[in-house]
Amino acid sequence: MTSTLHAEQTPFSFFTVAYLTRIGNQCARNLTEFLKGLEECSDASIFHHTFQTLESHHFLTEGFSNDFAQWVLASANRDELAEQLAALDIRDYLSIAELRSDLRRVVCSYCLKYPNYANQEALEPFYFCESVEVTEPVGLTVNSLREFREGIERLSHASFYFHFISSRLRLHLRTNDFSVWLENSLGLDRLANQVNRIDVYTNTLDGARAGLVRLIALEEKKA
Amino acid sequence: MTATQVANRIPLEEYAPLLGEPEVAELRALARPLQGRRVQMVNSTAVGGGVAEILNRLIPLAEELDIDIHWDVMQGGADFFEVTKSFHNALHGGTYVSRAEDFAIFREYNKRNFDLVRHDAEFTIIHDPQPAGLIEARQGKSGHWIWRCHIDLSRPNSAVWNFLEPYVSQFDGAIFSSPEFSRQLPVPQYLFYPSIDPLSEKNKDLDQEFIGSVLKRFSIDAQRPILTQISRFDRLKDPVGVIRAYRIVKRYFDCQLVLAGGGASDDPEGAIVLDEVRKEADGDVDIHILELPAWAPLEVNALQRASTIVIQKSLREGFGLTVAEALWKRKPVVASAVGGIPTQVIHKHTGLLAHSVEGTAYQIRFLLSHPDIANKLGEQGHKHVKENFLITQNLRNYLALMLSLSRGN
Numbered sequence: 140m141t142s143t144l145h146a147e148q149t150p151f152s153f154f155t156v157a158y159l160t161r162i163g164n165q166c167a168r169n170l171t172e173f174l175k176g177l178e179e180c181s182d183a184s185i186f187h188h189t190f191q192t193l194e195s196h197h198f199l200t201e202g203f204s205n206d207f208a209q210w211v212l213a214s215a216n217r218d219e220l221a222e223q224l225a226a227l228d229i230r231d232y233l234s235i236a237e238l239r240s241d242l243r244r245v246v247c248s249y250c251l252k253y254p255n256y257a258n259q260e261a262l263e264p265f266y267f268c269e270s271v272e273v274t275e276p277v278g279l280t281v282n283s284l285r286e287f288r289e290g291i292e293r294l295s296h297a298s299f300y301f302h303f304i305s306s307r308l309r310l311h312l313r314t315n316d317f318s319v320w321l322e323n324s325l326g327l328d329r330l331a332n333q334v335n336r337i338d339v340y341t342n343t344l345d346g347a348r349a350g351l352v353r354l355i356a357l358e359e360k361k362a
Numbered sequence: 363m364t365a366t367q368v369a370n371r372i373p374l375e376e377y378a379p380l381l382g383e384p385e386v387a388e389l390r391a392l393a394r395p396l397q398g399r400r401v402q403m404v405n406s407t408a409v410g411g412g413v414a415e416i417l418n419r420l421i422p423l424a425e426e427l428d429i430d431i432h433w434d435v436m437q438g439g440a441d442f443f444e445v446t447k448s449f450h451n452a453l454h455g456g457t458y459v460s461r462a463e464d465f466a467i468f469r470e471y472n473k474r475n476f477d478l479v480r481h482d483a484e485f486t487i488i489h490d491p492q493p494a495g496l497i498e499a500r501q502g503k504s505g506h507w508i509w510r511c512h513i514d515l516s517r518p519n520s521a522v523w524n525f526l527e528p529y530v531s532q533f534d535g536a537i538f539s540s541p542e543f544s545r546q547l548p549v550p551q552y553l554f555y556p557s558i559d560p561l562s563e564k565n566k567d568l569d570q571e572f573i574g575s576v577l578k579r580f581s582i583d584a585q586r587p588i589l590t591q592i593s594r595f596d597r598l599k600d601p602v603g604v605i606r607a608y609r610i611v612k613r614y615f616d617c618q619l620v621l622a623g624g625g626a627s628d629d630p631e632g633a634i635v636l637d638e639v640r641k642e643a644d645g646d647v648d649i650h651i652l653e654l655p656a657w658a659p660l661e662v663n664a665l666q667r668a669s670t671i672v673i674q675k676s677l678r679e680g681f682g683l684t685v686a687e688a689l690w691k692r693k694p695v696v697a698s699a700v701g702g703i704p705t706q707v708i709h710k711h712t713g714l715l716a717h718s719v720e721g722t723a724y725q726i727r728f729l730l731s732h733p734d735i736a737n738k739l740g741e742q743g744h745k746h747v748k749e750n751f752l753i754t755q756n757l758r759n760y761l762a763l764m765l766s767l768s769r770g771n
Contacts, residue, residue: 157762198745266541
C-alpha cells in the first residue's frame with residue numbers, strides 16, 4: 140500500500156456546490172395527491188426532497204431522513220408510512236428512477252392497505268420543489284493522503300456533501316468521490332471501503348467528516 | 363437615478379467565526395466567475411422595511427466578492443406610494459376596490475423611472491411590486507431580469523394580481539419566500555427563504571450585564587422562567603391566545619409571560635388589540651405587556667436571549683422571521699404550524715409545533731419539565747438557522763441563481 144499517487148493517476152480537486160431551489164407546479168393535500176406527485180414530478184424534485192434535504196438538514200441525526208417522510212409524519216400524521224419512507228436509504232440507489240419507483244411502491248401499498256386515509260386532508264400541503272445544482276472548483280487540488288486529509292478538514296458542509304453523498308448519482312456507483320480517489324489513485328482499497336461504510340443517517344455531516352478524518356489519520360500512521 | 367449607499371458595512375470575514383472559514387472561502391469560490399459582472403438591484407425605499415434592511419446587508423457583501431453590484435431606488439410621489447400600499451394590502455388578501463386611476467398612477471411612475479434601468483447590467487433584480495413595471499424598459503431580451511417578491515401572494519386580490527401578472531410574466535424568473543406564496547406563472551419560480559443577519563443589532567451576541575439591565579428596566583424577574591412572544595399587537599399573532607396558554611402553564615410552573623411588540627401607537631387596530639390584551643391579562647403582575655418603539659432591536663434581542671421559551675402562536679403568518687431569530691439564539695420555540703413556521707420549526711427536531719391554546723400550553727409544560735430536551739431543540743434550531751436562514755445563505759442563493767442563469771441552466 141502507498142499514500143502517494145500512482146504515476147498514471149490524477150490529483151483530487153475539491154469542488155463546492157450551491158443548490159438553487161425551484162418551486163414546482165405540483166402540490167399535494169392528501170396521500171392520493173402525494174402519490175400522483177411522486178409519479179409525475181421531475182427527477183430534480185425527487186433529488187431535492189431526498190438527497191439535497193440531507194445536506195440542508197445534515198445536523199439532524201434522529202428520525203429525519205427526507206422531506207417526504209417528514210411531511211407524512213408531521214402533516215399527514217401517518218407514522219407507519221413515514222417510518223417506511225424514512226427507512227429508504229439514498230445510498231442504495233444509483234439512479235433517481237429506482238428511488239422514485241420505491242417511493243411510489245411504498246406510498247401506493249399504504250394507500251391500498253388503508254384506503255380511508257388516502258384522501259384525508261393533511262394539516263399543511265406538500266409542495267414539490269426541485270434542485271438546480273451549481274458547482275465551482277474550490278481551488279484546492281491534492282496529491283497525497285496528508286494533503287487529502289487537510290483538504291477534507293477545510294471543506295464546507297456543502298462541499299463535503301457534494302463529494303461524499305450526491306456523488307453517487309454522478310458516478311452511478313455505490314461509492315463516493317473520496318473512496319474512488321483513495322482506491323484508484325492511492326491504491327488504498329481497504330480505506331476506500333471503510334470510508335464508504337460511514338453512516339450518514341446516524342451521523343451528522345460533521346460526524347461523518349470526523350470519522351473520515353480519523354480513518355485517514357490511522358492510515359497515515361501505518362505509512 | 364438614485365444610487366443608494368449602504369450604511370454599517372460588515373466585512374465578510376466577520377462572519378467566519380460564526381459560519382466557519384470554509385463557508386466563507388467557498389462563497390468566494392462561487393463568486394469568482396461573477397467577478398466584475400454587473401448586477402442591479404431595484405426597490406422602492408432605501409430605509410425602513412425588510413427589503414431595505416436586507417439590501418443594506420447584501421450589497422456590501424456582494425461588493426466584497428468583487429461583483430459590480432448597484433442598488434437603485436425608484437422615485438415616486440405620495441400618490442404612487444398610496445396606490446402601492448393599497449396594492450400591497452390587496453395582494454395580502456385585504457379588501458380593495460379597483461380604480462382605473464390607481465393602475466394609471468402605477469404605470470406612470472414606473473415609466474418616469476425607466477432611466478433608472480442600467481442597460482449594461484447582466485442581472486437585474488427588481489424587488490416587490492412597486493418597480494415591477496420597469497421590465498418594460500428592458501431592451502429586447504438583454505440581460506437576465508428577475509422579480510423578487512417578498513410578500514405573501516397566496517390569496518391575492520384578483521384585480522391587482524391580474525394587473526401585475528403581465529409584468530411579472532415578462533421577467534426571466536421570479537423568486538418567492540415560500541412555495542405557498544408562489545403563483546402559476548409562465549416563468550421559472552425560485553425559493554429563497556427570508557434570512558436574518560447574525561451580526562445585526564437584533565441578533566448579535568449581547569453581554570449578560572446588558573440583558574440583565576433590560577430585564578430590570580421592564581421589571582422582569584431573571585430567576586423565574588420567562589415565556590416570550592415578540593410580535594406586533596395584531597389579532598393574527600393571537601396574543602390573547604398566548605395569555606390563555608400561559609394561564610394553563612401557570613397552574614404547574616411559577617413562570618412569567620412577556621408580550622413585546624410595536625404597532626399600537628401608529629395603528630388604530632393595534633391599539634384596540636393592545637387594549638384586549640391588557641383586559642385579558644387582568645392585572646396579573648407576571649404578565650409583562652411591553653409596547654416597544656417601532657425600532658428597538660437591542661431590547662428585542664435581550665428579551666429573546668433572556669427567555670426560557672419563545673412562543674409564536676400566530677393564527678396566520680408570512681414567514682415569521684422572529685422564529686428564526688429565537689432559534690439563532692438557541693431558544694426552544696413553541697409555535698403554530700402556519701405559514702413559514704413549519705419550515706423553521708421542524709416538529710420535535712428544532713422546536714415544537716402546536717395547533718391550539720391547549721396544545722401550546724402542553725408543549726410549553728413539556729419543555730419546562732424537560733430542560734435537556736429544550737436545550738437540544740434550541741441547539742438544533744440554531745444549526746438549522748445557520749444552515750438555511752442566514753444572510754450569507756441568501757447571498758449564496760443569489761450567486762447560485764446568477765451562475766445558473768449565465769450558464770443557461
